[in-house]
Amino acid sequence: xxxxxxxxxFIPVIESELQAAIERAxxxxxxxxxxxxxxxxxWEGPGAGPDACGKRIRPxxxxxxxxxxxxxxxxxxxxxxxxxxxxxxxxIHDDIEDNSELxxxxxxxxxxxxxxxxxxxxxxxxxxxxxxMLRLSEILPAATVIEALQSLDQTCLHLTQGQYxxxxxxxxLYLTEYDYYxxxxxxxxxxLAACTEIGAIIASVPADTRQSYQRFGKFLGLAFQxxxxxxxxxxxxxxxxxSNDSDLVAGKKTLPVLYGISRRGAFYDRWVQGxxxxxxxxxxxxxxxxxxxxxxxxxxxxxxxxxxxQALESAHPQGEAGTALIELAYQLLQxxx
Amino acid sequence: xxxxxxxxxFIPVIESELQAAIERAxxxxxxxxxxxxxxxxxWEGPGAGPDACGKRIRPxxxxxxxxxxxxxxxxxxxxxxxxxxxxxxxxIHDDIEDNSELxxxxxxxxxxxxxxxxxxxxxxxxxxxxxxMLRLSEILPAATVIEALQSLDQTCLHLTQGQYxxxxxxxxLYLTEYDYYxxxxxxxxxxLAACTEIGAIIASVPADTRQSYQRFGKFLGLAFQxxxxxxxxxxxxxxxxxSNDSDLVAGKKTLPVLYGISRRGAFYDRWVQGxxxxxxxxxxxxxxxxxxxxxxxxxxxxxxxxxxxQALESAHPQGEAGTALIELAYQLLQxxx
Numbered sequence: 001x002x003x004x005x006x007x008x009x010f011i012p013v014i015e016s017e018l019q020a021a022i023e024r025a026x027x028x029x030x031x032x033x034x035x036x037x038x039x040x041x042x043w044e045g046p047g048a049g050p051d052a053c054g055k056r057i058r059p060x061x062x063x064x065x066x067x068x069x070x071x072x073x074x075x076x077x078x079x080x081x082x083x084x085x086x087x088x089x090x091x092i093h094d095d096i097e098d099n100s101e102l103x104x105x106x107x108x109x110x111x112x113x114x115x116x117x118x119x120x121x122x123x124x125x126x127x128x129x130x131x132x133m134l135r136l137s138e139i140l141p142a143a144t145v146i147e148a149l150q151s152l153d154q155t156c157l158h159l160t161q162g163q164y165x166x167x168x169x170x171x172x173l174y175l176t177e178y179d180y181y182x183x184x185x186x187x188x189x190x191x192l193a194a195c196t197e198i199g200a201i202i203a204s205v206p207a208d209t210r211q212s213y214q215r216f217g218k219f220l221g222l223a224f225q226x227x228x229x230x231x232x233x234x235x236x237x238x239x240x241x242x243s244n245d246s247d248l249v250a251g252k253k254t255l256p257v258l259y260g261i262s263r264r265g266a267f268y269d270r271w272v273q274g275x276x277x278x279x280x281x282x283x284x285x286x287x288x289x290x291x292x293x294x295x296x297x298x299x300x301x302x303x304x305x306x307x308x309x310q311a312l313e314s315a316h317p318q319g320e321a322g323t324a325l326i327e328l329a330y331q332l333l334q335x336x337x
Numbered sequence: 338x339x340x341x342x343x344x345x346x347f348i349p350v351i352e353s354e355l356q357a358a359i360e361r362a363x364x365x366x367x368x369x370x371x372x373x374x375x376x377x378x379x380w381e382g383p384g385a386g387p388d389a390c391g392k393r394i395r396p397x398x399x400x401x402x403x404x405x406x407x408x409x410x411x412x413x414x415x416x417x418x419x420x421x422x423x424x425x426x427x428x429i430h431d432d433i434e435d436n437s438e439l440x441x442x443x444x445x446x447x448x449x450x451x452x453x454x455x456x457x458x459x460x461x462x463x464x465x466x467x468x469x470m471l472r473l474s475e476i477l478p479a480a481t482v483i484e485a486l487q488s489l490d491q492t493c494l495h496l497t498q499g500q501y502x503x504x505x506x507x508x509x510l511y512l513t514e515y516d517y518y519x520x521x522x523x524x525x526x527x528x529l530a531a532c533t534e535i536g537a538i539i540a541s542v543p544a545d546t547r548q549s550y551q552r553f554g555k556f557l558g559l560a561f562q563x564x565x566x567x568x569x570x571x572x573x574x575x576x577x578x579x580s581n582d583s584d585l586v587a588g589k590k591t592l593p594v595l596y597g598i599s600r601r602g603a604f605y606d607r608w609v610q611g612x613x614x615x616x617x618x619x620x621x622x623x624x625x626x627x628x629x630x631x632x633x634x635x636x637x638x639x640x641x642x643x644x645x646x647q648a649l650e651s652a653h654p655q656g657e658a659g660t661a662l663i664e665l666a667y668q669l670l671q672x673x674x
Contacts, residue, residue, distance in 0.1 A: 025494060029519060033501045093460060097453035116434035119456055120500045123430060126463055127493035134487050142479035149486070150471050156464035157362060163457045164370045182366060 001320040003327045006064060010073075014059045017081040019043070021132045025124050032113075036121045040092060040109045047106040054104060057332070058195050059084045064328065065199025065213055067321030076202045078135040079148060083195055085129035086152070090159055090191075092122035097167060126156075140202065148198045155194040162186020173272075174261070175253055181222070189221030196220075200315075212315035216329075219308035223333050226301045229254035233285050234294055246281040248288075255300060256293040265291040305333050338657040340664040343401060347410075351396045354418040356380070358469045362461050369450075373458045377429060377446045384443040391441060394669070395532050396421045401665065402536025402550055404658030413539045415472040416485060420532055422466035423489070427496055427528075429459035434504060463493075477539065485535045492531040499523020510609075511598070512590055518559065526558030533557075537652075549652035553666075556645035560670055563638045566591035570622050571631055583618040585625075592637060593630040602628040642670050 022041060026034045039045035042052030059080035063073040094100070095108040096115055102108060110118035133152060136145045165183040169175055196217030200210040232238060232247035233256055239246075247254050260267035267288040270276075276284055288294070308329055317325050359378060363371045376382035379389030396417035400410040431437070432445040433452055439445060447455035470489060474482045502520040506512055533554030537547040569575060569584035570593055576583075584591050597604035604625040607613075613621055625631070645666055654662050 025498070027498060029502060029505075029516070030498060032505065033498065090460075093456055097456055115452065116504050117501065119430055119434055120497050120504065123427075123463070124494060124497040124501075126460070127490050127497060130467065130486070130490040131494065134483060134490065137480075137483045142483050143474075146471060146474045146479050146482060149467070153464050153467040153471065157461060157468065160457050160461035160464060161362070161364060161367060161370065164454065164461075165366060167453050167457065168366075168369065179366070 001324065003324045003331065006321070006324050007060065010060055010063050011056060013077065014056055014063075014080055014084070015053075017077045017132075018084060021081050021085060021128050024131060025128060033121070033124070036109055036113055036117065037124065039112070040088060040121070042104070045106075052104050052106055056084060058087050058191060060328070061192065061195040061217065062199045064321050064325050065196045065217075065317075066203045068317035068319065068325050069200050069203035069205050069209065069213065069315070070318055071199075071203025073321075075136075075139050076199060078132045079198050079202060082129045082132035082152065083191065083198070085125050085132060086156060086159075087191060089122045089125035089129065090163075092118055092125065094163065096122075097163065136202070144201060144204070148201045151194055151197050151201065155190045158186045158190040160186075162188075162190065169253055175258055177255075177258060180253070180255060180258055184222060184225045185218070188225045189218050192221035192224070193217035205315075209315050212311050215311035216308055216315060219304050219311060220329055220332065223301055223304035223308055226255050226297060226304060227333055229256055230294070230297045230301065233257075233288065239282055239285065245278055246276075246285065248276045248281045248284055249278055251275060256288055256297045259293040259296045260288045260291050263291045263293070267291045267293070301333065305329070338661065340661045340668065343658070343661050344397065347397055347400050348393060350414065351393055351400075351417055351421070352390075354414045354469075355421060358418050358422060358465050361468060362465060370458070370461070373446055373450055373454060374461065376449070377425060377458070379441070382443075389441050389443055393421060395424050395528060397665070398529065398532040398554065398662075399536045401658050401662050402533045402554075402654075403540045405654035405656065405662050406537050406540035406542050406546065406550065406652070407655055408536075408540025410658075412473075412476050413536060415469045416535050416539060419466045419469035419489065420528065420535070422462050422469060423493060423496075424528060426459045426462035426466065427500075429455055429462065431500065433459075434500065473539070481538060481541070485538045488531055488534050488538065492527045495523045495527040497523075499525075499527065506590060512595055514592075514595060517590070517592060517595055521559060521562045522555070525562040526555050529558035529561070530554035542652075546652050549648050552648035553645055553652060556641050556648060557666055557669065560638055560641035560645055563592050563634060563641060564670055566593055567631070567634045567638065570594075570625065576619050576622065582615055583613075583622065585613045585618045585621055586615050588612060593625055593634045596630040596633045597625045597628050600628045600630070604628045604630070638670065642666070 018041065022034070022037050025037055035044065042048055042054065062076055062080040062083055066076040067073045091103065092109055095103055096110045096118055100108055101111045109121060113121070133149055134145065136148060162183050162185065165179070166187055169179065169183065193214050194217070197210060197214035200213040205213070229247070232252065232254060247257070257271070261271060267284065270284055270287060309326065312326060312329065355378065359371070359374050362374055372381065379385055379391065399413055399417040399420055403413040404410045428440065429446055432440055433447045433455055437445055438448045446458060450458070470486055471482065473485060499520050499522065502516070503524055506516065506520065530551050531554070534547060534551035537550040542550070566584070569589065569591060584594070594608070598608060604621065607621055607624060646663065649663060649666065
């Protein structure tokens with residue numbers, strides 16, 4: 001069964017699980033509260049629809065890991081849904097913290113309802129995610145649920161550590177690759193590692209297999225972020241102005257930029273002079289490429305992807321889901337936008 | 338053993354449990370992250386000390402309930418600490434959402450570190466609280482831990498529902514007593530109910546006893562809030578200007594104010610004319626008392642306190658901790674400030 005068929009099979013089930021979870025926040029006098037959450041999840045309000053929902057990569061990864069690890073993916077639905085809710089809680093708060101007005105082409109929840117209501121709506125998703133996870137105990141042994149929750153909450157802590165570092169880096173010119181990876185491990189990679197680790201926990205695999213799945217998710221997340229950094233500067237849509245502004249305009253200290261700074265070349269000389277306009281961005285992206293940053297980032301993506309695939313192989317994923325999991329990894333890492 | 342001795346016995350153990358929990362957020366490059374949390378908890382930074390810590394009523398209530406319900410209070414330390422962390426997570430976010438610059442006489446965390454870092458620090462306490470709760474599984478059966486977590490996360494959801502209502506009430510002139518209690522049940526009462534319910538769960542009491550303890554916490558919370566509302570308008574320190582401004586100046590729609598509005602008397606005529614200055618507050622508090630709002634609020638406090646004590650009695654609390662729990666309830670409700 002090719003990966004697309006897994007999406008066709010899983011996505012509708014994931015959506016209905018998520019919808020049932022959100023309904024738990026409903027109650028007398030709570031109409032607008034529910035509206036905020038269904039708007040953010042992409043189901044209601046202006047611009048609602050599949051594009052507004054995002055790709056639901058994380059719950060897909062949970063279910064496919066369970067299947068590839070020999071478990072019953074249906075048992076893992078509350079966990080898949082919980083992780084997507086955690087992801088969305090963190091998006092709501094990140095958008096406030098990063099002052100982002102748009103998310104998937106729509107106004108962010110704080111922009112529509114104000115910071116106070118949006119902060120609180122994010123907290124509600126955090127609580128709902130935990131209530132979802134606890135529903136696992138209707139099917140699985142309590143000790144398994146505790147293990148899954150330990151992984152989830154360790155990850156939530158890690159997310160806040162990554163976000164703390166990201167915010168604290170704004171005022172620092174010099175960052176090392178170590179600083180970068182420490183931040184990205186928390187912000188991006190930890191939640192993907194939780195997807196595959198929790199999938200492995202639910203499938204009751206041995207400890208070393210669980211660790212292999214966890215490492216697969218972790219390196220997939222790191223590779224994904226490095227790929228994001230590459231596209232944020234040299235992606236076709238970015239260069240032609242068809243998509244968001246270049247990361248160079250936003251002044252983001254991404255992997256290629258850190259490399260460029262460390263080279264002390266033509267890019268560095270321009271970078272230290274201050275902010276970059278949309279018009280200048282393509283030329284400065286060329287400077288950065290000439291300094292070797294594009295090549296270096298491609299090398300990192302390649303290295304991280306290999307580590308992800310190696311970890312996955314050492315977990316010995318089974319059957320069609322196992323093959324599809326490898327396919328999903330390649331698909332995520334070869335995207336063009 | 339009188340209640341004071343329980344405080345002397347429990348508070349140092351609670352503080353060290355909390356400190357160990359917060360240390361889990363520490364790591365390379367995380368100094369300022371840890372500083373934010375230890376500042377907020379009252380241990381470090383300007384103005385640190387017992388006054389900055391708050392009374393730790395919630396963890397006290399957990400431990401005393403466990404003891405009164407015949408359990409071993411030491412087993413419940415992670416739960417006591419978890420609930421105090423949840424309380425503090427919600428204080429950090431409430432201060433942002435209510436635009437409050439001071440908490441226990443010190444600058445709030447968002448005022449010192451900005452909204453972005455403060456929101457994220459609150460999220461970190463949320464995650465740490467759950468990691469604390471999960472530590473219960475080192476001592477107690479996994480199924481008991483799941484039950485305690487279900488109570489906690491249902492409560493966290495309830496907190497956000499109460500906060501949603503509170504924020505949404507700001508723009509409404511007419512609120513009924515029903516609206517008021519719905520909001521207060523979420524904002525104040527739910528977490529106290531969780532203290533006594535989780536204490537009962539850990540002591541493994543039968544379902545009806547657990548429900549009695551839960552109701553004790555719930556009515557204690559409602560009575561406490563009504564008392565807070567009374568003191569916020571007619572408390573000595575408020576009237577003499579020795580404490581914070583009167584709730585009348587802040588325009589808060591507390592229980593006495595809702596009563597005054599419903600009477601359509603002299604207070605109502607003044608209230609609809611707009612904001613009240615500190616100088617006017619004592620005279621308007623007299624108008625409100627003359628309309629019967631003080632007497633009505635006292636009646637409500639009395640009614641709710643009786644319901645709390647009745648619920649506690651039907652739980653048949655045992656030994657010195659049982660007696661002290663009743664004493665704690667009366668102490669909380671007879672406070673003068």
